[in-house]
Every structure is written in structure tokens, then in C-alpha cells.
Amino acid sequence: MCYASIMDTRLDPTPIATPPPTADEVLITLVRHGHRVTGPRRAVLDAVLAKPRPFTAEQLVAELGDSRAGAPIGRATVYRTLEILASVDVLSRLIGADGHPSYVVGTPGHRHHLLCSGCGAAVSFTACPVDELVQTLTRDTDFAIHGHLLEVFGVCPTCQDDATTDGIGAGRGVAVG
Template structure:
């Protein structure tokens, strides 16, 4: 994963200020085990004593996404969640009941991607995989 200092410097390299709230959002996303919504980030910033309103969080997340520092995924509940980007890419299992997300630590798309390239001569520059279902905890309660 790209080091925190590299992420923070990405702001200044592109002519943007490296504000306290941006540093705090980067830190939260790096520590998060699952992608976070803007509301979750806002509440965690508030708990940490970082002064930022919800619209500031949204603007900073949009900026981070445009700079390639954060990735955005819109869930089937309509909520956008964000995660820090790093080297490589991530795939997720997503529970349709509790919306828990589990990162898949390998790429199940590699062989499919190779087959698609071989058959279509398409220059694939990336992909994203989200598998939806019901997690073991939610299955127990059904």
C-alpha cells in the first residue's frame, strides 16, 4: 500500500491544501477494515475532535476520489462508501442483509481477464468485482 505520507503529499503535488480534515480522513480510511460512508467518517471525525461538517467530508471524499486516493463504491442500499486506494485493487463480498463488506484478498478475475483479452484483443485497464449474498451471521438469524 502507498504510504500515508505519499497520500498526503498527493494533495500538495496537485495544488491542493493538505488540511487537518483531509489528513484525518486519509488516516480513518487507512485504518478502516471496511469501506466507510461519508456519515460514518463524519461521526468518527467528530469523536476524534476534528472540526468538519458533513458537506466538507463529502467534498474531500470527492476530491480524494478524483485524485485517485480513495475509491468509491455505491452499495445496493444506495449509500456510497469509500476506501483508501493502494497498490493493486480490491474485491468484496457484500451482505445484502446487514451490508457488511468483506475484502477478498485474491483476484478471482485474473484467468477470466486473460481469456477476455485473448478472445477480444481488448486492452483491459482494470476491473472491479462485488459479490452480493447473505453473510453467515445473517443466515443464522433468518
């Protein structure tokens, strides 16, 4: 039920688990899925792959849609391209501590994220503790369970240090379930 593998309980200590795919690799994937390779898509893709941490669609729109050298890219195109990239597993959709959706470059199978509410960094992990719960829930409720949503929020070591240095308590922010 959990699309993330329960086998791998180890966590990657670095914000980006594996090197992101190259633009060319992704383009090949797109073609394989019947999509065309266009200029705007290349531009969106390049921008996306350059992002080390989660970003919102609007951030991308602002970045690509304004007076950049060359042709600005339309809002709709950015949204559509993000959707496509998510559908071919180049991007993961996730929900931030503020409840707003964002995207992050992620390797397939890495479905859950630990998010820093300070700097926005994301650590993806495959360990999924929900499967056992799903069995219990299925037994007790007779629901047909199709999926779940899990995000973990915290503050990364760097931001903890910064907070200490700045005299700002690290306990700010998130109060989620």
C-alpha cells in the same frame, strides 16, 4: 474499457488486498496533484486509512463532525475530501447491496468488489469479465461504451458461520440482478 486489469484473474483471499498507503504517502500524492495539506484533510485521511472496510460518507461525518477532541470537521469538508481522495485513487467508490454509495480504501486498478452483506467486508479483485461482453455489445448495438459498474454481493465465510450458529439462514439480504 474496463479500467481493472483483465490480466490478473487471481483473487486476494484477504479482505484488504494490499497494505493501505501511509498517510504521508497520500499527502505527497495530494501535493503532487496541486492540493494543499491541511489539518482537516489529515484528520479525514487518518480516519479513512484506519477503516478496514467500506464506509459511507455520513459515517465519516458522524465520526469526525461531532464532539471529538479538537476541532470537529464540517460536513462539506468531509465530502470534499472524500471526493479528492477518490480522484487520486486512494479511495474507491462503490455501491452496496442496498444501493447506497460508500467508499473503501483501495489500491489503484482494483475496481470491483465482492461485498459481504453480513459484516460489510469487501474483497477487491481485478478480474473483470465484462470486457468480452463489451465487445459483443459494441458490435451488436454500435454503442460507444465508456464504462461499467460491477459489484458482487454475498456472505463471507465468517458471517456464514455466525449465521449457522445463530440459527439465522445465510440466505437473507441481497436480491440483485
